[in-house]
Amino acid sequence: MTEWRHWFSEQRGTLLAIGIFAAMFLIYSTNHPAGFSVNMVQTAANKATLLAFVAMAQAIVVITAGIDLSVGMILTLTNCLASWIVVGTATETALGVIGVLGAGLLCGMINGAIVIFGRLQPIVTTIATGAMYYGIALFLRPNPGGAVNETLADALTGRLFGVLPTSLVALAVTALVIWVPYSRSVIGRAAFATGSSEIAAFMSGAPIRAAKFTAYTLAGLLSAIGGLFLTFFSYTGEAAYASGNAYTLFSIAAVVLGGVSLMGGRGSAIGAIFGALAFRTIGDLLFVFDFDPLWQPLFQGLVLMLAVSIGAFGLVRVRNRLEWFG
C-alpha cells in the first residue's frame, strides 16, 4: 500500500500530463472536420514527435536542476547536417545517420563539459553554445536546401501495418531504449538526487559529475534524433533561427506541462513526451475550431501561462511563509 502511494506521488506529474493530453486529443479528434481517422492521427503524430524528442532532451537536463537552452539549435544544426550526409546508398545513409547522432552527442558533451568542468551556469552556457551551434548550422546551409534518403524518410514518417504511425513507434522505442535504462541506472538515480539536493547527493557519494555529464550528452543525442526526424519530414535542411528558438521555448513549455519540476529532482521524460503531445494538440485545436491562424501564437502563449500558473495553487497549502522562498 505504502509503496503504491510512493509510486503515485512520484508519477503524479506524468499521470496528469497523460490526462491533459487525453482530454485535449478527445476534443481535437471529435471536432476534427475529417473525423477520427488513421490519416489524422498520422499527421498529428508526425508534427508532435519532433517536439516530443526535444522535450525529452529538455526533461533529462531539467531533472538535474539544470536547463539546456541550446536544444533547439542542436535540432537545427543536426537538421542541416542530415540534409548533407543522410543520402545515397543504404550504407552511406546508415553512416550518415550515425554521423548526425554523433554530432548531437558531441554538442551535448560540449555543453556538459563546460557546465561541469568550466563551472559556468547552464543558462548562460547553453545560450552561448546555442549561438555557436546556430553559426555552424548557418555555415552548413546558408540557404535552405539539400536532400535526404527518401526511402528511409518515407518509411519513418509513414505507417506501420497501415495503422500505427511509424514516428510514434520510433518515439516509443527511443523512450524505451534511452529513458527507461537511464532512469533505472545508478547514473540516472544520481541525476534525480543531484536535482533534489546537490549537497545531499554529494554527501551520499552519488556520481554527480557523471550524472550531469550524461544528462547533457543524452539531451544532445535526443535533440539530434529530433533534427533527423525534422529532415525526414521536410526533406531539406534549413538554418532557421526563429524555428530553433521556438523549439527551445516549446520544449520548456512541454516539460512544465509534463509535470517535470523546474527545480529539479522530479518528473520523467515520459511525462515530457505527453506534455509535448498535449502542447501540440492545443495549438491544433484552433484550426479545428476554425479560428484565424493569426491568433495561434497568442492562444499558445495564454495556455502556456495558464499551465505554469497552475503550480501556484500549491502556495495556498503553505503553512509557513518562509517556505515561499524555498
Add this chain to the structure above:
Amino acid sequence: MSEATATRPVPRGIAMLRRLDPAVAASFGCILLLLLVGSLYSRSFLSPEYLLQQLKVASFLGVIATGMMLVILLGQIDLSVPWVVTTGAMMACAVASHGTAGVILAIPCGILCGAAIGVVNGIGVAYLRIPSMIITLATNAVAQGLMVAYTGGFSPQDSASKAMRYLATGTVVPGLPNAVLAWAVIGGAAIWLLSRTTFGRAIYAIGNRERAAYLSGIDTRRVTMLAFALSGGLSAFGGVLLAGYASKAAQSMGDAYLLPSIAAVVLGGTHILGGRGSYLGTVAGVVLITLLQSILSVMQISEAGRQLIYGAVIILMLLIYGRQKT
C-alpha cells in the same frame, strides 16, 4: 561584500581600488584589447566618429541591459526581452499615428506597455512563485501573440514619431548623440538607485538570500515585482529608441537583444545567481559586446562565423573570470 563595508573612513582612492571588481577590471582590459586589435585591422577604428557611433549603437543595448541587470541581481532572469522590446516599439509607433495627442503620448505609451508586461512577470515571480525563466518565457509568447494578432504577421506600416527619431538620432549637446545621453541618464539613475536607496539595497539583499531579506523586514515580493516592472519598462524604452533609430518597428527587432543583454550583464561581473555586481561592470559588458559585434562585422566575417566566434568568445571570457566558486 565590499559595497556594504565601504562606509568606513578610508581614503577615497584606496576605497575605489578596493571596490574595483576583478571582473570589471578584466572586462575593461578586454575592451582595450579589442580596440587594439581593431586598430591594427583598420586605421579608422580609433577615430572619435567611429567610437561615438559605437557608443550610440551600444546605448540601445545599454538601456535594455540596465533592466536585465536589476532582475539578474535579484537572482532571476527576464527572457521576455525580445517581444517586450518589439511591443514597446510597435505600440509607440501605433499611438504616434493618432494625431497630435498620439504624438505626445507615443513614448510614454510604449514604455507603459512594456512596464505592464513587466508587472505580469513580477506578479508571477513574486506572488505566484513561478520560476522567472518560465513565466517570462510565457509572457514573451503572449506578447508575441498579441503583436502578431495586432499586426497581422507583417511589419506595421506606422512610422516612428519625430520625437522618437530625435531621441534616437538627434543631438542636444553638440557631438553627443541623444541616445547616448539617454543611456547616461538611465545609467546614472540606476547607479543612484542601486547604491543610494533602500530599494537598491533590498535588491542586493534579496539576491543574496530572499529568506533573510524577508525576515529583516523587506517586502521582498513588492521589490521583486517593481524590479520586473522596471525591467519591462526599460526594455520597451530600448525598443522605442530602436524604432526611432530605424524610424519604424519590425517583427523580430527584439530577437537580437536577449543574448547580448544577458551576456553584457554577466561579462560585467554580475553574478548570475544574484546579489553581486556593479553597474560599472554592466557598462563595460555592453561596450565590450558592441565592440566585439562591430569588429566581427568590420572584418566582413559571414553571419555564420560571427555567431560562432561570438558564442565562443563569450564562453571563453566567462571561463577566464566568470566561474562559480565551488
